[in-house]
Amino acid sequence: MNVHPFKRLFMTDLRNRRNAIVVSMAAMLLVHTAIMILTDHTQELASLGFIMVINIVFFAIMLFIPFLHSFSAWREEWKQHSIYYLLSLPIPRTYLLLSKYLVILLEALLITVVMVAGLWIQLGLSNGMLFRVEPLLLWDAAKVLLLLKWLFAASGLIFLNFTSVFLGKWSGKLSLPVAFVSFVAGLFVWIVAFANFPSFITLASFTLLFFGASYYLLDKKAEVA
Incomplete structure (x- = not known):
């Protein structure tokens, strides 16, 4: 099968x-x-x-x-x-x-x-x-939206971590420092953006951005050897 x-x-x-x-x-x-x-x-x-x-x-x-x-x-x-x-x-x-x-x-x-x-x-x-x-126990539109925000926040964090790891591997010998710096920088930009535009769209946009970045790095920069 x-x-x-x-x-x-x-x-x-x-x-x-x-x-x-x-x-x-x-x-x-x-x-x-x-x-x-x-x-x-x-x-x-x-x-x-x-x-x-x-x-x-x-x-x-x-x-x-x-x-x-x-x-x-x-x-x-x-x-x-x-x-x-x-x-x-x-x-x-x-x-x-x-x-x-x-x-x-x-x-x-x-x-x-x-x-x-x-x-x-x-x-x-x-x-x-x-x-x-x-x-x-009280369910309303606001609570559903909050749960969706949490889901996108968790998803964005996961894909940011992926992106950081890929950037680190792409850099070669400076793998860990580059991964750490890229994670901190990405998280900082994300927090600043959400502090100024605290919306579901902001979280969704950054999740897609980090997913796109991790996809690009894995597809274009990771070498098969």
Whole structure:
């Protein structure tokens, strides 16, 4: 049975990341179990506030894992020399970019789902005192737009990381410094633009810009040898 090239790429990237995802999910379950036990034995508002801070910090730390993966995914391809095989395949470069992008996004979404589930259980253990749930249950156009903004912000960050890595590899011996400087510069321009034009269109535009830059660098500047 023939498998679509993109599906094959995606399943390969997902399989390569499988162990890391399993370890991350196991770590989240263990930490959530510990926090749930703490929540179950706490009823004071001040203590519950501290527990909520722990949850937020823990969530940020866990999201840092797919963020780092968006840098390391392509560097690993070069390190293992598999990039040359990928670039020699008769498939669009967009397949290569979108496959890794979706795996990284899926990992972030899994972390988010586990985090939300853990918070929901903690809310029950605290008898509804951990945080206000009413605003979260209310769905309107503004909240949908906010979620779309978050999605485009995450996508833009992933493609900015791709672009930075490609610029670094293109520069040769100065790979890491160039990747770091290009990431900081791209992020700075993005933040300034969004500070002056805080809209969905700004986020979408920069996401497309970073995707286009990463596509160009991968298609035109990465050599097959």
